[in-house]
Amino acid sequence: AQKVTQAQTEISVVEKEDVTLDCVYETRDTTYYLFWYKQPPSGELVFLIRRNSFDEQNEISGRYSWNFQKSTSSFNFTITASQVVDSAVYFCALSRNTNAGKSTFGDGTTLTVKP
Amino acid sequence: DTAVSQTPKYLVTQMGNDKSIKCEQNLGHDTMYWYKQDSKKFLKIMFSYNNKELIINETVPNRFSPKSPDKAHLNLHINSLELGDSAVYFCASSQDPGQGGGEQFFGPGTRLTVL
Numbered sequence A: 001a002q003k004v005t006q007a008q009t010e011i012s013v014v015e016k017e018d019v020t021l022d023c024v025y026e027t028r029d030t031t032y033y034l035f036w037y038k039q040p041p042s043g044e045l046v047f048l049i050r051r052n053s054f055d056e057q058n059e060i061s062g063r064y065s066w067n068f069q070k071s072t073s074s075f076n077f078t079i080t081a082s083q084v085v086d087s088a089v090y091f092c093a094l095s096r097n098t099n100a101g102k103s104t105f106g107d108g109t110t111l112t113v114k115p
Numbered sequence B: 001d002t003a004v005s006q007t008p009k010y011l012v013t014q015m016g017n018d019k020s021i022k023c024e025q026n027l028g029h030d031t032m033y034w035y036k037q038d039s040k041k042f043l044k045i046m047f048s049y050n051n052k053e054l055i056i057n058e059t060v061p062n063r064f065s066p067k068s069p070d071k072a073h074l075n076l077h078i079n080s081l082e083l084g085d086s087a088v089y090f091c092a093s094s095q096d097p098g099q100g101g102g103e104q105f106f107g108p109g110t111r112l113t114v115l
Helices: none
Strands: A003-005 A010-014 A019-021 A024-026 A033-039 A046-052 A059-061 A064-069 A074-079 A088-095 A103-105 A109-114 B004-007 B010-013 B019-025 B031-037 B043-050 B053-057 B064-070 B073-078 B087-094 B110-114
Touching: A003 A088, A003 A103, A010 A019, A019 A109, A024 A074, A033 A074, A046 A059, A046 A064, A074 A088, A103 B043, B004 B087, B010 B019, B019 B031, B019 B087, B019 B110, B031 B073, B043 B064, B043 B073, B053 B064, B073 B087
Parallel strands: A010 A109, B010 B110
Antiparallel strands: A003 A024, A019 A074, A033 A046, A033 A088, A059 A064, A064 A074, A088 A103, A088 A109, B004 B019, B019 B073, B031 B043, B031 B087, B043 B053, B064 B073, B087 B110
């Protein structure tokens, strides 16, 4: 069975602080995919990143960076110099190697960035 | 051009009524999904169709019936609506991870309120 745990339910930071959102997953598959999605207050769900299980390179996209570590089954997301527009619910998700298997979403972390 | 569209965006109805939500994607994806997001923002998958075939049917009351007339459409019909059905329903689509996809593209959501 697959499981995704986002232990941080809510995080509150002040603008310009760095913040890391944790994601820990469980799977018996050797090939799998990990994702992060953002849901701002407007409600839409936006895809941020996909990572496959064979690619442990960290990824950086502007102020966003992701750290994938198979040894700890973690796929953490860091926002550097946070901004008010980063306030959102962030979901981590895990998918099998085929759409015949479902994607499992974590419960989400609500990030509030205060000015 | 909207990638994944849902109609209606808002749906307010009385308990006991029957209602439908429509979803269309123009991304050429093989798989479509329905998710329910409750007031705590938890995302739960309800159904998944791959090339018009039902592949995932989570523990959902049989009052909910999905229908996929073709690969680009996945509709959700709900009979005998109950108060607990009030939620935001998201449609999503994805390509097979083996074909370089896996990430899900979500519609704008349908906020269903049952009175």
